[in-house]
């Protein structure tokens with residue numbers, strides 16, 4: 001049997017000029033397929049006499065394994081040519097799943113989106129605050145009963161102090177820092193920092209010692225503050241009603257119910273008629289108390305202000321029809337996946 005001696009050489013040469021996977025497999029079948037020299041030579045072995053059969057078989061086996069190895073080795077580099085051929089940089093990238101925006105973030109953004117075109121600037125306040133910004137400058141005098149509705153978490157500035165509650169606080173035992181109970185602290189931060197007139201909105205987390213199906217120890221509020229010449233309660237009413245109708249995208253029945261907040265005078269709580277649930281309280285608001293303006297060096301002869309504060313979880317519960325506030329923070333993916341981005 002004539003066994004060509006240059007089989008490996010020619011195969012190596014041809015493999016070098018291969019440009020695609022298809023060409024590679026074609027060449028491989030030419031050298032190792034059913035009709036290749038090597039495979040048909042094996043079937044012809046039976047015609048040989050035993051001695052030449054043994055030596056030819058040995059030679060063919062060596063050749064076959066060399067060829068097999070040659071093709072195996074070049075397959076990797078051919079595959080990378082294939083990948084190159086297929087690379088289309090204009091294709092969009094594979095989507096990278098990183099979850100979706102939290103419903104509370106979505107609702108905060110929806111509120112912000114209403115006020116931004118009205119030129120409100122976004123202010124981020126401090127979550128760890130001093131008694132001054134959270135209470136005193138907002139006209140909550142020391143030991144005022146209104147503080148009792150805002151029981152919060154105190155950070156002991158003195159490690160020996162064990163005063164954790166403000167309900168029995170006095171100036172000697174009170175810790176310096178606390179977790180803010182409302183975003184109203186940003187009224188003070190912004191007025192002390194900015195020139196008047198001022199239009200600001202401040203979303204953020206607030207803290208209270210409270211926990212049940214409608215209250216959490218940590219929740220989210222958005223504060224609004226306008227200080228300008230000649231602003232009136234009518235302006236406040238107009239903006240709140242327009243905001244609510246925009247937010248729920250329908251005509252709303254809105255009620256301003258007289259209320260009390262130390263930092264506004266007059267003060268109101270705003271209720272909306274919602275479905276068959278009757279009146280629901282949705283936010284607090286009022287005209288900024290002159291004591292607050294004066295404390296922030298605002299000229300009260302020239303400027304007046306109105307403010308409002310709303311709970312985002314409450315808005316989100318109504319908007320999405322969620323009945324247990326704790327669902328927002330239980331990290332349950334079945335719940336969260338209902339709010340795709």
Ligand code: DAH
Pocket residue numbers: 181182183184223224261264267283284285286287306307308309310
């Ligand atoms: N800070 C109040 C609270 O958390 C809400 C509030 C009421 C904010 C009246 C205001 C306001 O700006 O004018 O209960």
